[in-house]
Amino acid sequence: MSVAESIETPVEVAAENIGGIDSTRVSLEPGINVLTGRNATNRTSFLQAIMAALGSDRPSLKGDADEGSVELSFDDGHYRRSLYRRNDTVVFDGEPYLEEPELADLFAFLLESNEARRAVSRGDDLRELIMRPIDTDEIQAEIRQLEDEKREIDDRLDHLDDLKNELPGLEERRVSIDDEIENLEAELEEVEAELEELDADVEESQSRKEELESTFADLRSARRELESIEYDLETERESRTELENERDRLETDLDDLTDEEDGDESPERLQGRVQELRERKRDLDTTLNELQSVIRFNEERLEDGGIDLGDTMDEDDAVTDRLLAGDSEVVCWTCGSEVERDAIESTLERLQELHQSKLADRNDLQEKIDDLTSRQKELRQRQNRRERLEERLDSIEDDLAAHGDRIDDLEDERSDQEQRVEELEDDTESFDDTDYSEVLEAHRDANGLEIEIENLEGERTEVDDRIAELEATIEEREELDDRREEITDELADLRTRVDRIEDDAVEAFNEHMSSILSILDYANIDRIWIERREGTVKEGRRKVERTAFDLHVIRSTADGTSYEDRIEHLSESEREVTGLVFALAGYLVHDVYEQVPFMLLDSLEAIDSDRIAALVEYFETYADCLVVALLPEDASALDDAHNYVTEI
Template sequence: MSSPESVTSPITVQAENIGGIDTTEVLLQPGVNVLTGRNATNRTSFLQTIMAALGSRRSSLKGDADAGHVELTFDDEQYTRYLERRNGDIVFDGDPYLDDPELADLFAFLLESNEARRAVRRGDDLRELIMRPIDTDEIEAEIEALEAEKRELDDRLEELSRLDTELPDLEEERVTLEEEIEATNERIDELENELDDFDLDVDASRARKAEIESAFADLQDARTELESIEYDLETERESYAELERERDELEAELEAFDDPQESPDRLEGRVQELRSRKRSLDTTVSELQSVIRFNEERLADGGLDLEASAESSDDDDITEQLLTESTDVVCWTCGSQVERDRIESTLDRLRSLRQEKLDERSDLQERIDELSDRRKELRQQAQNRGQIETRLAAIDDELERRATRIDELEAELDDQQERVDELESDAETFENAEYGDVIETHRELNRLELEREDLEDERDEVQARIDEIDGRIEERSELEDRRGTVEDELTDLRTRVDRIEETAVDAFNEHMDSILSILEYRNIDRIWIERREKTVREGRRKVTRTAFDLHIVRTTEEGRTYEDTVDHLSESEREVTGLVFALAGYLVHDVHEVVPFMLLDSLEAIDSNRIADLVDYFEEYVDCLVVALLREDAEALSDAYTYVQEI
């Protein structure tokens, strides 16, 4: 399977003081590379050397060395890794191939201690291991952000729909106002023509007419000013009433606040105390996990100094020694022979203790979250109270200012009304038989001109609203496109975890069927994973989670089909199942796009012909496959592969 990270050139590996290696330089090739030899010939150490250069931290220094290094060169690029022992720990440095080796450690570096293989052997939670590289918290955060954006887009589109329905009424109102303005203009023109038609021939009559027109012009100006004062006064009164309503609402909101008995600062102290306890638990859990993992690895290796024991029995068949079951192991703490059951029992107690600490940590985290939320609520409440009190003070100042302005406008209104009354009284002196029609025409003309100004102002307001709506409606297409994009992204995020789970299950089941068909295990009909929902407890809550159930279907000699368990699989069958599960993870997470290597080790439980078939199968999906085998197991493999016999 070709990938963006394909290996196209020979691979040079140089190492010093890694695992059991003093110094070595090995040339590998793209494709399958087989490390052959007897036991204790540093094949596993060499695989750990490659892992270190690729970025893994699951490598060790030679026991008698304080420092070591490895160089990996291919495709004109060189990757280095330095290991140094400091205060009993191994510190890694250099420029490895991967910055984050998690995917490779899980699904590409398939040594005996590989978690995917061990999870199948022990019957652990397979779903957790497949989903471990997925940051579900980040996915949830992205979903929340997109949901908030979608709600905002929906609100804006709904508002545009309302504006769309408002537009026809506004258009109709504008047409009506323009018709009214046009009718008013026509009437004004008629009245102005009537005034021009009045026959005032003599100079005295002209002067009298000018006096009349001046009087009515003053009256019109006075009435216009009166309307302006009335409008300002009404506006101030409405603003005053609105401020009073806002003040009443804020005062009611202020009274609704509870007088908290708790202090945010006191809660902060409690939160810090709980966090300190949680950090202590984290340390305990981490230490327990380290102890458990160390003991599991030691137990899997058969105890202390297993390799030395193998070397001391030169006359015995080494392979037979490794495959011989023993109930006793050498204790790595005291060096004495102890029963394996006792160590496994201790491990079970350690696992139970770790689970208890994990539950206690979950409870602490839940309490921390509750107290943090309450502290945040109290601080927000105090902030809201302060904002309300500040706003109330500002409203009181504004009410006082507006009350003063209302008093001033009321006084101006009274004065202006007196002036209008005086001008109207003066205008009435012109009402006589000679000028009565002229006066009445002036009055009507003045009224119509004021009415026209009001109509034009109202029309301009309607037109401005229409223009505003037209401008906003133009956004609809862009908003709808973005909403569609957000919907697609939400669908992708919401189904991403499900799709990965389904793909992993399908990949495992498909490849498991193929492998079983190729390897021909006689009494196994099928090994498959079922994906199902289950209810689990997290802290004090019960939540629904997905589980992967591994099923084994066998057939008896009489032809009866029944379901078996992992515990009853042979060691060969368990190892093959673990490798296929790792391959499923490798494909689901596109590990070939991250690292072009896959490493295989500890295949002795599988017979040589099946190892050959397995290697052929895996070769299809990996650019560079490195396999560590005993000589007798390697004999069944193709001669076309690259063989390394000296490390």
């Protein structure tokens, strides 16, 4: 689901073989749900079961089981998830509540190992964690796409401005043509009147008159045909020139591409390197999952104080041996010998250090993969560009050859037509020695005027068509202006989106941290706040400007003097609260409550019970269903009106 539904009915959860759970069925209510009990009562396992049903891939299977399942129902929705052990890894199937659980894993499922919750005490990059769900590469791609579209619109608008400036000249030319035609038609009427008088005065044979008129008719036709041929010839030559100019530009672009190319790189070769790195990353992911499972399992066993082994094996006997009742020594659940608790804790610390080292290696691999993928995309785009240029150049060469053939044909036609016009002009000259010289001259004048009128009418038609075309095209401007304004707003939104999220995250943390400190009343802590600042960081092979989140702790002495302290000097309780508030800031900034109506909390023992009660009440404001795992003495500080679950 993409949008969370408010929970208005009880939430039914049924789980089998999740964490340390054999089988259980629990009913939750909207509001605060308290899972209360001693250690090793499967409270954390039950939270994992809820996570699995909601879509997380982080829950684990029971150690002695090959498959498990969980079902979650509320209102009209029913969600089921199955877990299977395959080649020492756990795979998931089914229809969970969330399609993408990343936001919920980071900011809603706040178990002890939650990354956002631990980020403060580990000194992690707080900004990176808050911004991790944001695909900045996709944002940059959207920005580039919109910038390209905006440039195209700007070019089109400039062109429309040019067209608009062309209109007045065309309209003036149309008026001028009309005036010229009117004058020529008046002159033609005078010549035709003169011809009528000459025809009336001159006695000639009908055949001689018809021959004269036919000769002039043929001459007019031949001259029009010659003009048409010359127009076509000029058009073909202009088209050839445009193609030659385009060919030169494309050849320059192709040369530039060739100069930029690295002969040792190709998309195919880079694909092999990317595939190799991805395989290494998958191996690291598998190792990290296994390490995380081992760490989580050992943390739970150590926290729960062990499992009492009797003759009959209970739910965790498949993977653990009995822990002794004393606090200093335990029975190791892997080898069965008695060892100091400190030795196991030391081993656990080394496992956690190894996990962090492997995580750093994985992040380095991801950076390399991102760099190579970006380079591969760039090379493919350049390769596609080269292919398009070469295809267009081939097409231009074919078009140039066709235009060359057409020009040759038109030049031959023009030569033949010029000869035809000369012959007809010679024929008309033959009438000069006759008694019809005045008639001949009048016909020539009329012929010339008719041709001029026809040419002007043709030009007027072209001007009318061009004006109509320009007026229709200019009507696009309003639509283009609207789209340009939309793009400008979208670009402004995209360019400031990252900044807004960072600002909102800092503001949310600082605001809620101030409120929490006021409510929980920690001694001599005046303020804990995040400062957003600009800095230079390395991303892959490049150094880029990027913001960083600096966490500040302000304390005061007995005499009221304020000073800045370091986060590691905070008590465990204060660090836990700070981590939870940071997670809450991410929960609110990314609107996680719009995707999942649940928030899960456990491992709050470092915080005293009264403060836990206040903290739970504060967090409940932002989630429809808050599920928190507490020891009985901590749960006693909460209101009895909440839903309490004592058996899982």
